[in-house]
Amino acid sequence: MTISLAKRPDFNLPNFARVAWMGESVEVDSAALSVIRQSRERFLQLLDDRPDLHIYGVTSGYGQNASVRLEGEARVEHAARPPFQSMAGFGPELPERIKRGIVFCRLTNFIEGHAGVSAELVEQVAQMLDEPLPRVPACGNTSAGEIIPLSHLFVPMTQGHDLREKETIALINGSPCATALMADVVLSSERRIDLLLDVFALSIEAMNAPLSAYDEALDDLYGDNCIAWVLQQIRQRIDTNRTERRFYQAPVSWRILPQMIGQMVRVHQQLVDAAATALSAITDNPVIVEAHEAGQDLRVLSNGGFHNANACAAIDAVTGSYADLATLADRHVSKLFDGNVSQLPPQLKDGADGGYIGCIGFVAADYAETARTAATRTAVVGSEGGGFGQNDVLIPIFQAWEKSLRAGESLDACLAILATTCSQAFHVTEKNYCPEALQPLLDDVRFYVPPVVTFRAVGWSIGDLAKKFTQRVYKDCQTDQNNTQPIN
16 A cells, blocks of 8 residues: 655554555655645755855755855755765665655655755655665664764755755655664564563463452552553453462562563553654754744754754664563563472473473573663764764764663563473473463464473474564564564
């Protein structure tokens, strides 16, 4: 299907998912194209009427050359010159879904005429989504703004096209990368919440935990909508009618599940809000706005829209929750193996001579620590790097996104180990029941890692299950089925 874009509200999370993950095309509404043409004509007329105006990147050079005046042919030549110098990144490439998301977000600045570009250029950008996109590095993109990845993405498209004033800078300025990366984490974290609810609910059943920590009365007592939602989701997954449960409370790591997953839901929602705001925001620099009074010229404002200060913090919060939940999964694995705590057969062995799989606890600790290492605050870069004077603050949004990928897949690995442990717990206690809502999960686990009856290696099998979990997170993504691994 093709999505019609007419106004800024059309740039929203559902449409982002359709374009970036599902591979759908876009077209710009004819009325929007008319507005874009009118804005372009008024902007060019302003340049003719006010040759004294100093407009960054239009009547001046870029970056350290912002004070250099450009007039006449020099201005035209400058506008038509592709910024090859900004195509400086290299290394592993961005997934197709991210590049498509950036193209979609790029159109936000154009749709209501705030970039002052031609309608022809806007249509060319929209048509990029109908073809394979250029190579864009996933690393080395930290800069004052997003000019490095945006140059890699859009400069190839400009070859053979007659670009005029402001069109080149409108392609590589603003913050569409930060927006696309936030929206991508929104989509994956939403699906990961569903996965971890399933696995931790299975762990509740494997521990035979009392249900008091998930009682309906707590929904209101906590006074927290996120925790209440998690409690409801847990009750939908477990067997609330079964009474043969341990008579005393489960370890802390079971009782705080609603709070910990509730925090994940909370930071996810905060990221949703930040991404939704960014998707419809105008971030072009310089940006074209109407004059204060009718009959006056347009105004062209230099600004900092290219620096989304919310993006790293919002993604980091999700990454931090991934790390916390990976640690919680590690604790569950350890306690299920400890017969003194779980009341299960020690080490979950199938009889006195049964297979031993306890070493997977070490692996869980390793992945949990990997997630913890990734969950560091992504601060504004301390060095100016190649800032050259005015470009003196760099934002590492791609690093925040990459750390979130790494922590998320480490969490998937911990969940795969925990799910395998739960399956073994069911096996050694000869529990033939499983709540209906969790049966598909248990079937998946046992397809990849059948219960251990005799000694055998299980590591690679659990690894396949972890990959299955990550594929579940990205199951709706049609553009990158084989490219969801962290950037190394």
